[in-house]
Amino acid sequence: MNTGTIISQLRDKNSFSQSDLAEKSQVSRVMIGKYERGEAVPSIDAAKKIADALGVSLDYLVGQTSQTSFDKRTLERIIELELLEESKKQTLYDLIDTYIRDFKTRKAFANVE
Known part of the structure; x- marks a missing residue:
């Protein structure tokens, strides 16, 4: 699954409009729309801001892990546990x-x- 699809699904799951996500992530609504449509790929900085706003890890947002149950809070605890x-x-x-x-x-x- 591509990053734009993941952003769209997570945004819907959180009941955020593109404007809500833009406000929470400090990434423009226009760019969020482009990411979701696959017209652009977010920079690492933009992806991190979006992941933080959606409460997921950067790895999950960019499709590097399928662990949907590992939200950001869980990953932070695992790191501290180590x-x-x-x-x-x-x-x-x-x-x-x-x-x-x-x-x-x-x-x-x-x-x-």
Whole structure:
């Protein structure tokens, strides 16, 4: 998927008009329209501003990752998690694994009924 399509889909998902996104990103509405139509490709600076306004990573905005669930906030936490000492990271991983296992178990039992 190209960057313009991703911008358009995220803008719609956030219920932003092109003008709303332009205001939030400080990128002109005309340029946002051109990006969405594939008439222009955003510079790195413009793409970063748009990604920030839409709450996604730059990688996602430019189609370098398909991890739609990794919003900017999640990615920031993952980066900070990597800075922790190993024992603290393991404690957090264990906690995350417990929540994921419990979620999957509840989901599996909900589908059985």
